[in-house]
Amino acid sequence: MLLHEYIERISRLLDSEARLIGSDYNLQPIQLNALNFLNRANRYSNTLQGVTAYLGLTKGTVSQTLATLEAKGFIKKIPDKNDGRVVHLNVTRAGQKLLSKAMPSATVQSAWEGLEDKEQKQLIESLKQLLTTMQKINGMNGFGVCGTCRYNQKIGEKKFFCELTQENLSQKDTELLCREHQLAC
DSSP states (O other): OHHHHHHHHHHHHHHHHHHHHHHTTTOOHHHHHHHHHHHHBOTTTSSHHHHHHHHTOOHHHHHHHHHHHHHTTSEEEEEOSSOTTOEEEEEOHHHHHHHHHHSSOHHHHHHHHTSOHHHHHHHHHHHHHHHHHHHHHHTOOOOOBGGGBTTEEEEETTEEEETTTTEEEETTGGGSBOTTOOBOO
């Protein structure tokens, strides 16, 4: 199928660029992908379980990936204030600095900017539909942006509430990825 070939080739090019960027830091593409996810994840998703589910890898592989990122000072572990069993993985300034160089790559950024606004919007919508359908077929969580979730309720100026977790959310929270995301109808 032609679609598969294009997606696979784009994926390989992204991995190649990530490998090149990561080589300066002795990081593999999967480590950069995990770091990028953690930088975009909310407090319900920035955990070992969240990274494992998002990347679709084994807990052992993800544990090794995160150990490398922590040892290099790109993430730090923070115990949850309310649940001692939960450890949050926060990206450090060094990790954010690396990501600002790596994600998106200069090649992706340049190719994207070469598209017309209409083409960009069409591509995003088509890829979003494809991803959503694939996730449903595979029974995977959507990991969408909190602000587009059916559980997200605006309760005031820059104040939000998650009906699933029964917790208040900040404006910043609503801009991050959540593993519990369910698209608003």
